[in-house]
Amino acid sequence: MIRYGPALLSVLVSLGAIAGYLAFLRVPTVRNHPELYLVAFALATVIAAAASWRAARWPNLVALAVSAVLLVLGGYFNFVLARVPATATALKVGEPAPDFTLPDATGAPVSLASFRDRTPVVLVFYRGYW
Amino acid sequence: MLTELGDSGVQILAISPDPNERSQELAVRLRARYRFLADRDLGVTRRYGLVHVDGGHKGQDVPRPTTVVLDRRGIVRWLSLADSIQVRPDPEAVAHAVRELAP
Numbered sequence: 001m002i003r004y005g006p007a008l009l010s011v012l013v014s015l016g017a018i019a020g021y022l023a024f025l026r027v028p029t030v031r032n033h034p035e036l037y038l039v040a041f042a043l044a045t046v047i048a049a050a051a052s053w054r055a056a057r058w059p060n061l062v063a064l065a066v067s068a069v070l071l072v073l074g075g076y077f078n079f080v081l082a083r084v085p086a087t088a089t090a091l092k093v094g095e096p097a098p099d100f101t102l103p104d105a106t107g108a109p110v111s112l113a114s115f116r117d118r119t120p121v122v123l124v125f126y127r128g129y130w
Numbered sequence: 131m132l133t134e135l136g137d138s139g140v141q142i143l144a145i146s147p148d149p150n151e152r153s154q155e156l157a158v159r160l161r162a163r164y165r166f167l168a169d170r171d172l173g174v175t176r177r178y179g180l181v182h183v184d185g186g187h188k189g190q191d192v193p194r195p196t197t198v199v200l201d202r203r204g205i206v207r208w209l210s211l212a213d214s215i216q217v218r219p220d221p222e223a224v225a226h227a228v229r230e231l232a233p
Contacts, residue, residue, distance in 0.1 A: 028220040082214045084194050089179035089211065091196075096204050100174040102145065102167035105154035110143070110167055116204050120140045120231050122224065123198040124164075125180050127215065128146030 006051035007063035013044040014067050034078050041071040097123070140228050145169050146193060169193075180211075199227040207231060 017040030024030040044067035051060040090098055101111040115121050144164045148156075156166065169175050175193045186192040197219050199208035208227035210219040 028218070028222070032217045032220065034214070034216045078214070078216070082216045084182050084185065084212045084215055086213075087179050087181065087194050087211075089194075089196075091178060091180075091198060091206050091209055093206050093209055095206055097198060097200055097206055098177055099204075100177070102169055102174060105151075105166050105168075110165065112143075112200075112204065115141055115202075117202055120202055120228060121200040121204075122140055122142045122228065123196070123200065124142060124144045125175060125178070125193040125196040125198075126144060126146045127182075127186070127192045127195060128148035 003055075004051075004057075004059040006047050007059040010044040010048035010051070010063040010067050013040055013047065014070050017041065017044075018070075034082070038071065038074050038078060041067055041074050045071050141165065143167055145174065147172055147175075185215075197224055199224065199231070201231045 017037045021030060021034070021037045030036070045064065048060060048064035048067050052064045054060075097112065099111065099113045101109050104110045112121065142164045145167045147169055148166075149168060149170070154166065172181055172191055172193065175181055178196075180194045180196050181191050182194040183191055185194070195212035195215065195218065197208075197210040198206055201207050207230070208224070210224075212218070
């Protein structure tokens, strides 16, 4: 068992990173540093690769395959799928936000101008669930 | 969620292409002080220059996640534009921007 300690450690680092990321998604520092799970996958890959280099036995090779696949998939998600391209936004700090009127949850129209001189407003554009 | 804003008197307007019923459900479930506005055709989102073209999971256009703090005169005082769908502004940073506004 000790012989395959590094392979076990490699898998635990990967699984721990996934579990930790998902468990603490609500914590801004975790959520906003998705590269941390990539660092963990890379570390797991290095550990498993070193173990495989010393002894090319199946537990080491399986750990290497698992961590390498996670590293590639995680990297593809983080650097490609999750990217949001820059847009030519009409918003600029120090300039007025364009007015609009949209229906609220009851269907009643709400205009941005109706809050003027009354209260600050936080606009949150979100992707929605479609 | 921006629960950090508490009772600071700020109005949060959450805008997405979701149908109203879904937004209503979300608001009730979260007991949030959000007012959910439905931008069904992304008309306002487009006018704001915040459309992530083909960004949805079915390849449809979706809003680029964005948080904007406006003062009482409707002037943009703080802005966060997402580069990644995984990242959201720290609620504490938004609350700080709101507190910085002149009373």
